[in-house]
Amino acid sequence: MISKTFANQESAAQRVATGLMKIGLAVKSRNWSEAGSRGLTPTQAQILSFLKGRLKASASLGEIAEALAITAPTASDSVSSLVNKGFVTKHRSAADGRSVMLGLSDAGRRMARQVSDWTDFLVSAVDVLDPNEQQAFLKGLIKIIRTLQMRGEIPLSRMCITCRYFRPNEHEDRSTPHHCDFVDMAFGDGNMRFECADHEVADDDMQFAAWSRFLEMSAGQQINPENQMSNKGENP
Numbered sequence: 001m002i003s004k005t006f007a008n009q010e011s012a013a014q015r016v017a018t019g020l021m022k023i024g025l026a027v028k029s030r031n032w033s034e035a036g037s038r039g040l041t042p043t044q045a046q047i048l049s050f051l052k053g054r055l056k057a058s059a060s061l062g063e064i065a066e067a068l069a070i071t072a073p074t075a076s077d078s079v080s081s082l083v084n085k086g087f088v089t090k091h092r093s094a095a096d097g098r099s100v101m102l103g104l105s106d107a108g109r110r111m112a113r114q115v116s117d118w119t120d121f122l123v124s125a126v127d128v129l130d131p132n133e134q135q136a137f138l139k140g141l142i143k144i145i146r147t148l149q150m151r152g153e154i155p156l157s158r159m160c161i162t163c164r165y166f167r168p169n170e171h172e173d174r175s176t177p178h179h180c181d182f183v184d185m186a187f188g189d190g191n192m193r194f195e196c197a198d199h200e201v202a203d204d205d206m207q208f209a210a211w212s213r214f215l216e217m218s219a220g221q222q223i224n225p226e227n228q229m230s231n232k233g234e235n236p
């Protein structure tokens, strides 16, 4: 006889979604308290983190709004506040003198490092997973996030899966099946990036081909964590 606990019709996908929402609540709560303790709003803290992760640490207002999925007026208000606090500076784009680019001041860089560190509480929680579990979880997250991006639910980020240098399942070694053309190196699922400073967006055809090929890889492989990278200590 099936107990009442297991008799409901909730699918595994629904339970995973419930778990992700609980993690989301923890992140939101921590984000408010950490940013607030430094005199920032969560959006201001996210802007500092975003600029810190940018190649050359600068971006236009439109790029910030798009990356954080916020409106242009919200981005503008937050940036103005960060400029007034001395964390963000404005300068003319080298490529287009009419465009204003936003960057971090020295104080902004220090604050960006501090606000980026608050995710350590999540890292320590993920550390309870063994290496194979972490790798399977990471691959699952990549699939979920990429699916949400393709549906327009969340903004694109500088993930390997949308990068023109990414060649998935290129190698026979199942521990390091992918290849990064930027550094000319093989790497495994566990080294795939969500935010890479070297990322350059692939065109639509390349993205579609990479996504299809990435999904081809058989699920549930057991990977030797000692062999996660073919060339340890270098990017990716």
Ligand code: SF4
Pocket: 158, 159, 160, 161, 163, 164, 165, 166, 167, 179, 180, 181, 182, 183, 193, 196, 197, 198, 199, 200, 235, 236
């Ligand atoms: S590691 Fe960076 S440069 Fe290499 S494929 Fe991934 S996103 Fe692109």
